[in-house]
Each structure stands twice: as structure tokens, then as C-alpha cells.
Amino acid sequence: MFKSVSGFCLLRPISTPDMERHRNSVTSKSKSYRMSYRSSLGAAASRLGLTPALTGRRLDTRRRAPKSHNITEKVNPEQLALLTKTEWQLSYVTPLYRFRHTQLKSYSGQLSAFIAAGKQQGLAVEVFDPQTAFRVSFSVVQGMTESDDDADTVLIQIHSKPLFARQDEPQKTVWSGLLTCVNANPEYLRSLPEYFICLPLFGSSGAEGLTALVKSWFQQSFDCCFGPLEISHTSLQWLMALWTNCHTESSIQHLKMIWTLPAVPPLQVTYTVNPEDAWELWSSVRKTRDKRGGEEEENCIDIEEVTSFMQGLKSHFYRHFKLDLSAGSLNQVSTALGSAKSSGRMKISNSRYMITTLALLTECALFKMPI
Template identity: 70%
Template sequence: MFKFVSGFYCSIVNMERGHSSGVKTPPTRGVVQKSKNKTYQQSYRSCLRASSRFALTPALTARRLNTSRRAPRLHNITEKVRPEHLDILMKTEWKLAYVTPLYQFRHTQLQSYSRQLSEFIAAEKQQGLAVEVEGLQSSFRVSFSVVPGMTEADDDAETVLIQIHSKPMFARQDKPQKPVWSGWLTCINGNPDYLQSLPQDFICLPLFGSSGSEVLTRLVQSWFQQTFDCCFGCLEISETCLHWLAALWTNCHSESSIQRLKLIWTIPVKPVLQVTYTVNPQDAWDLWSDIRKEPGEENEGEDGRSVDIEEVTRFIQGLKNHFYKHFKLDLSAGPLQQVSTALGSAKYSGRIKISSSRYMITTLTLLTEGALLKMPI
């Protein structure tokens, strides 16, 4: 069953039976250097077992996502980043992870790292540990490259792109290899106090994205851990972070149409309900604009008004109130699982797709902050 009320559209799906209904709702306005040994690796792995949300770190329980941040600004990174790099970054959904600082990683040694990782994968394949990817593969070729222009602050290390190429074993000899796995490590607007406290031999690229075979992802991570004495961990995108993305992306609507604001909640009832809430972009903008216009909320930063967590909370609560008015169902009863607009999409499971280069820096800044907070340091 589907219902419509001007401005908003919503569907409710019974996760077990597949039944659905919908509605639109009306609009309203100097640390100690770490040694490379098994004890260090084991201590990090023990930390990885501790569960935590994106906004709360098990080792640093007093730290949370910033409660105020700059409003999104247009970044014309197409002038700095090569088109082929942007093409890879923007056409893929990435699975996120955090990675601890890399010991003795050098951007000048990427050609050597390409050869080492290729040899590592080949060795694992000979031992039967590298499961076939997209059919029988004859060989794997790895390429590391720097992505110039993908930094924002002076302390940010250059973004590194990794690609694994291969071709079917029985393909013609003249057939070129194709990418079967891609990944990147980045640090955008990293915490300067933390970055400056690292010893000289450590490089911090805390945000890791991967796309492709899970087996290859594990092999790449294993090689990094053995080579640079680092550890990887799953990076969920917490509900707080999803709220931030919904608000920040909506804030961009006047300059770049978000086309629609789509939010998905999971309500823990029996059977479980999935609620998909799609908001007309102008109605989302009107609600956000009214919240931003409220007296006493002026907060000018160096680059214009900042956005506060109180505004974000009121925005999300306003959307929930509209839903409750028509369905008598409180969305606060379940977790927000996904947010998407024309600018990108993000899932609680740690998957992100960035669809607009002009706001890529804003999105990656938030995710970098979350990666640094999640690290068990």
C-alpha cells in the first residue's frame, strides 16, 4: 500500500514478508616510537576486538565527533586531481576501514611497493590462499600511485591509490589486463595535534576504502600489516555521522541540487520493518533553512557560518516528526541505516559512494575524523 502527501514520500517494508506502504508528508520551514615486533601487533589486534560506534572510541572514550564544523564549501578539485583518478573515486561504492599509522611508509617508494605486493599475492596464490577472482586468473599486477590534489591541510599526507589488474587465464595473449580490485588510503583535514605528535617514521593515512574481492582486500591489508606494522579495523558509519551527512548534503542544495533526500531506518519489531523515507529536495531545504534562521544560532567561522550538532539534531527530529504525524511510528525506535542524495550515499555498514567531486572534501573530512577516533591508540 502506498500513500502520498505533498512534499515527502515514504515506504515501509516488512523485512520478512515483503509487504510495503508509503506516504508523503507536508513541508515545514612527541609520543614514544613504536617498535616493529609481534607484541606490538598483538596489542593492536587485541584492541580491534573491542566494539565501538563511529562517534566513540574504546581507547579514548572522552573523544567524539566534533559538535561544530564548517558549512560545506565548493571545492573545484577537478583543477588539481587528474580526471582518471576522479573517475575511479566517484564511480565506485567503497567499503571503509580505518588503519593505524604506517611505519616507514614512503611515498617515493610506490613503485617498489607495487612489485612487493604483486609478489606477495603471487606467493599466497601458490599456497592456495588467494582464491580466484572473476574466474581463473593468470597473474596479478599491482600499481600504487599518488593522487595529487587530494589533501586539504598542511599536515595531510598525500592520498595513495592502489589497483590490482588481472585477466582470465585462458584469455588471448594480446588482451590487456583489467582492474579487479581498487583501494585508497587518505587523510583529509586530519587532527593537527595528533598528526604532529607522531614520530618522524610514521605516516598517517587513517581512512581506507576498498572495492572488489574480499579475499584481495584481506591480502592487501595483510601485506600492509606485515610491511608497515599497522592494523586495520572495520569502520562503521555511526548514526551520528549519518545525521551529519544528511544535514551537510542538504545544506548544499542551493548550489548543487540534491535531487532527493533518502533515509532508511530499521525498526526492531517482529517482523523487522525497513522504513524508506524520501524527501522532496525543496522541502528538505525549507526545513533546514528554517532551522538555520532561528535566532541566537549565528555562528560565523573563518569561511562562513558553521554547522552545529544542535541544528543537525533538530533537522533530523523535524523529519521524524513529519513521519510520526502520518504513521504514528517513532523512527527513534530504530537505527538510521542509510542516507543518500545526488551528492552521495552512506550506509551504517561502512559503505560510501561519493557522486559529486565538488563536495568530496567535505565528506572525506568527516570520514577521516571518524577513522582517527576509531583507532585503538
């Protein structure tokens, strides 16, 4: 199947105490969030009026093959540059109550004042000039929707001077945030009451203290709730398949995976595959599928193809290194089009397939939401 083996693996131990502390931290935060949510958001859930049928969402097992979108003609170049150069830490956010895209200028002032109040209490000042005020800007990102039901994407930027900056140096963007909704389930969106706006995917880039303040302001202002958005094993596999499917139009340059295998001590395996080899394997999986249907089948990808693709990669690795990746967990995938980590860190490097990637992440956010 692979003409030339350019895949390789790097093995290194991971500190078991560190892994245990991380696992305990995640468990503690998850329990805390669930308790906080149940006690403080009952009224919001009641106002939404959602039924169990509407909240019983499942990740799609079938998707349309990714299409190239030339969004450079629609999206502001400066905004697009930020979106494609930034690694985002992802969260989900429940529907925003009485959020209005027409009030973004007012929100900028309100959030600036909220951060200033937090700054007086000693929050979020550890890496910024204490003599410089934070300036916040909200803006709409045009051209980032896929359907008429999607709300416009909102970009949030916080500007300030880092510590040790020259006195005459202008303020720089020290924190960025993104609220978006791409190709969300229309049935769910139409079920929301009039005063709720659904922007379920939240990305942040910058100091954690500022992220916490921004989330706190949103929660107080729009009666919403944030939660961590890890990228599941299945979603990482979907990203691998979708990106590989784009190879003939936009070279993926490499297909890189990072796995963690249970061992004593645990092993981290880096597995990189030549793009032509990955494409050859993916093409063989697609040809088997294409024999079963017409044009509609050719334009769709289903979970069986994704699973077969992954199994082929794991079998190839086992033949050469005698390590069964099925026993471990997939933690990270990357190509020239983007990278994603199970911890919820995401970077989209190619704007032509940004819509496809954000649509999958929007679906993940809606699936993870408690309401």
C-alpha cells in the same frame, strides 16, 4: 513545513535469523580483533609514545559549513572518475611505520609478489584467471589534502583478467584501494614520531580475498593494524545535514533514509523526501541559529542543528504514517551527492564536496582507532 509530501515509506520484513547471525559474526570478529591487537601491537603502541590525553578523541560537535572545491583542476581525471564511481568498503588503519610516498614503485612490486605467493596457496583466485598474474600499481592522488599536515592520498589498483575473458583481452582493474587523510586533527598528527605516516581512512572495492591479502601485506610491511569502520547513527545524520546544506549549489535531487524498526518481524522503512522540502526544513533550522551570531556563526553548523533537522524529519514521518523512527536505527542515507551505510559502505558521487565528506570520514577513522 512541507509544501508537498513526496516522502514515502516501504515496509518489508527482515529475516530475524539472518540478523542474529550477522550480529554474532560482528561480535566474534570484534573480540578476535581486540585480542589480536593487544597481543601483536603492544610494541608499535610503545614506539608511538602516545599518551591517554592524545588518544582521548571525540567527534566534533561543530563543523564549518561545506564549501565547494573544484578539485577537477588538481586531481587526475582518471583517478577522479574512479573515486566518484566506486562504492568503498571503509576501514580504519593505524599509522604506518616507515611508509614513504617516494617508494610507491617498489611497493607495487612487493605487493604483486605477495599476492602471487597467496595465489599459489589457493587464495584470491576464485573469480580470476588462474593463468594470469596480478599486476599492482600504487599512485599518489594530488589535490586531495585540506591542510599542510595531511599526507597525500594513495590509490592502489590491482589488474588481472577475470575468468572467461577472451585471450586477447587486456588486463582490467579488478580491485581498488584508497588510503587518505583529509583535515585530520593537527595536534594528533604532530604528536606522531618522525617515521610514522597517518593515512587513517582505508577504502576497498573488489574481492574480499584480495582485500584480505592487501591488508595482510600492509600489516607485515608497516606494522599497522586495520579494523572495520562502521558509520555511526550520528555520523549518518551529519552527512544528511552537510549534503542538504549544499542543495542550492548542487541539487541533492532526493534525501533518502533507510531505517530498521524493532518489530516482530523487524521492519525496514525507506523514507524519501523531496529535495525542496528537505531544504525548507533545513533553512528553517539554520535561520533560528543565524539569529544568535555573526558571520562566523553563519559559516558553522553545530550538532544541535543536525539534531533539530532530524527531529523535524521524524515528526513529519510520524504525522503521516504513525511510526516513530526514534525507536529504530538509521542504516543508510543517500542523496545525489553520495550514499553511506552504517555497515561502512560509502560512495561519493559529486567531486565538489568530496573533501568535506572525506574530512568527516577521516575524523571517524581517527576516533575509532585504538591508538
